[in-house]
Amino acid sequence: xxxxxxxxxxxxxxxxxxxxxxxxxxxxxxxxxxxxxxxxxxxxxxxxxxxxxxxxxxxxxxxxxxxxxxxxxxxxxxxxxxxxxxxxxxxxxxxxxxxxxxxxxxxxxxxxxxxxxxxxxxxxxxxxxxxxxxxxxxxxxxxxxxxxx
Numbered sequence: 001x002x003x004x005x006x007x008x009x010x011x012x013x014x015x016x017x018x019x020x021x022x023x024x025x026x027x028x029x030x031x032x033x034x035x036x037x038x039x040x041x042x043x044x045x046x047x048x049x050x051x052x053x054x055x056x057x058x059x060x061x062x063x064x065x066x067x068x069x070x071x072x073x074x075x076x077x078x079x080x081x082x083x084x085x086x087x088x089x090x091x092x093x094x095x096x097x098x099x100x101x102x103x104x105x106x107x108x109x110x111x112x113x114x115x116x117x118x119x120x121x122x123x124x125x126x127x128x129x130x131x132x133x134x135x136x137x138x139x140x141x142x143x144x145x146x147x148x149x
Contacts, residue, residue, distance in 0.1 A: 055099035
């Protein structure tokens with residue numbers, strides 16, 4: 001009689017028993033995943049132009065700050081010949097982020113993360129050049145930065 005009662009109890013409660021064991025297994029799996037994810041190191045590469053440029057130096061400083069406050073994110077700053085190469089590396093998946101000038105078209109897959117600073121330039125002439133406005137440059141000799149600069 002006792003054996004029949006035990007058998008009847010387990011048969012009628014079998015779905016609940018299976019649900020309980022499954023729930024425990026799912027909770028264990030989620031706990032293991034959360035612990036593993038918490039210790040995971042994320043590596044990012046930033047394509048940032050010339051080492052002498054503002055974008056590269058800014059990226060280096062950003063990498064230092066991130067390393068100080070979030071050591072699980074490791075940033076590598078990669079030198080490039082300028083925005084064109086940086087965007088190419090981004091499009092090819094060889095960089096996760098790219099510092100880019102706003103006036104150079106980005107590939108369709110690129111998304112703006114942050115506008116960091118205005119891209120200004122200076123046009124400097126001597127007083128005796130006679131140049132007072134941009135139109136006065138016609139026929140004059142102009143020095144420009146190196147390719148990618």
